[in-house]
Amino acid sequence: MKPTPERRRPVTRGDVALHAGVSTAVVSYVVNAGPRNVAPATRERVLDAIRDLGYRPNAAARALKLGVSGIIGLVVSDNTNPFFADYARAVESEAAVIDLSVILTNSALSATLEHQLVQKLISRQVDGLLLASTEDDPDLASAREAHIPVVLLDRAGPEEGFSSVGVNFREASRLAVEHLILHGHRKIGIISGLTGGATTRDRELGWADALAAAGLPEGPMVRADFGRIGGYEAGRQLLSLPDRPTAIYSLSDMQAIGLLRSVHEAGVRVPEDLAVISFDGSAESEYSWPPLTAMRQPVADMAKAAIEALGHGVTGITNHQTFRAELVVRRSCGCDAPARELSE
């Protein structure tokens, strides 16, 4: 004997209409504060029916009808990277404001995987795509065909036919290195990335700019993986140099964290023996030892701008928004005791 008639079928707007003694259209009007008005009394009845039945609109049907899914896709290389974690969080909360959900995906730095993910997201009918691409020139033909708005994240400059956001990598880097120069350093090395992307290049250029402007020679450069391990190994290399730099500029927090480890292992003191400034300024940089002075990227602002740019929906127009990364002074640059000579 079956206990209950097995109401496996989810309740639909038809059930609600029946229960409330109205038509399905009216239910729609109520649910969507619809295009038509509803008499207060009827509205109440419908609302009650909805509550009674536990009705929940079917998003798939809605998406099909309307042609919009209310979902956007976010592709980063690694959501475990504190910078992207911060970014993802900001994107999520900004998207929630306009009732959008976010599908998060990791490309693991693989261009082919990234491409697959984008394809997948497109077929999921996402209303927009936020892409922190591994490549300088991602293949987004399919997104364009599908008329899906795309905003490129973490970009150094405009990309023909797309909206994009990013910080002033070059100037910010120059500022960071200038700060080290103000501290009196004359041998300033750099830990850079393995990939030759524009954001990497611009940060290298900014470092070189500052050095050149001060008439200083370029310190040693080590290119390493963007992760903590990369920074660690780069640090070991730099520290074992015969003519070791007295300051190091690191292109990411993660690398700086790795660097810090090699530094501690070598018994080198920061900032006394070696000053460090990193890029990103994520939460992790604040709690390293010593806390890292860093160029902080205004992640929340950028996320907001990205979502807005998505909303404009206009595909095909080139529009890059540059944000200013700002110097967050903590201990690793040496701004503690002998901070006399500093301006600003």
Place this chain on the structure above:
Amino acid sequence: MKPTPERRRPVTRGDVALHAGVSTAVVSYVVNAGPRNVAPATRERVLDAIRDLGYRPNAAARALKLGVSGIIGLVVSDNTNPFFADYARAVESEAAVIDLSVILTNSALSATLEHQLVQKLISRQVDGLLLASTEDDPDLASAREAHIPVVLLDRAGPEEGFSSVGVNFREASRLAVEHLILHGHRKIGIISGLTGGATTRDRELGWADALAAAGLPEGPMVRADFGRIGGYEAGRQLLSLPDRPTAIYSLSDMQAIGLLRSVHEAGVRVPEDLAVISFDGSAESEYSWPPLTAMRQPVADMAKAAIEALGHGVTGITNHQTFRAELVVRRSCGCDAPARELSE
């Protein structure tokens, strides 16, 4: 003059059928390696048409028809917490294996927000819900009504009517503290969480278990926010104690990172003056200074189990899977120089 006839309307299966000179059904059969066979020749023609037209199946329509969206929801308190970041990444990659996308959301430790997020996810027709709840007893009536499989993450024990996964919080904590005892510590404090959830309680109990078994008094306990700041403040408190502990067990990596900062500021040496073991064992714990000895949660395994449990789809049955957290020995416990007295 309009250049091209403005093909704004996306390509549908009907277009493909037309282009290939077949019926829409056949297109379906081809796309889905359908329930029916198609002649190799026809199949080729369809495939060509798909390529030519750049056809992409409409996921919304598919979801509506099939009643499954191919999307699962993941709710954590903060994807910025390295533990959850790791977890989310593992979930994403595990979900991708069976072609599921993941909507990631942050509850920010708010029970009401968490509830709203769950509601939202349900109406998005997610095929499953992975929930690392803020509360011991989350309200999931609506999920149950909607017959959406739910797996509770980061749980200490079974929850009536739900699948769940988690580690052996209590035993793992006992092990951690026993390790400190092996190192000869007799005053072992604890940094615990603010919320009184079961996972917190069990970790506290494990700490007490180990102490009791060794005939040791309970060291000081400080309850603090689960973030880095909480650990920092807790650390300052503990360090200023007249009878300061020689070892501290921290309930999370983030707290331990914060603790480390307070320790460094106070000029206390780890592990010489103060040994530390933390919980989680995320990447961040490996690159702190000193690197943290930690009970590592097998995040990848748990993610896999969670996705599998989701797949079984049976709602309503109670089923808790416990995983073993394992001790990862690094520097902070003192396992460096004087590591003689250690077993295992």
Place this chain on the structure above:
DNA sequence: TTGTATGCGTTATCAC
């Protein structure tokens, strides 16, 4: 103010 009816792109059942 409310009801009727149509179509969104798919899948799958039925005929052929």
Place this chain on the structure above:
DNA sequence: GTGATAACGCATACAA
């Protein structure tokens, strides 16, 4: 092996 065609649940133009 292939072609019609009926839902899936919703939003809305149109009729009443």
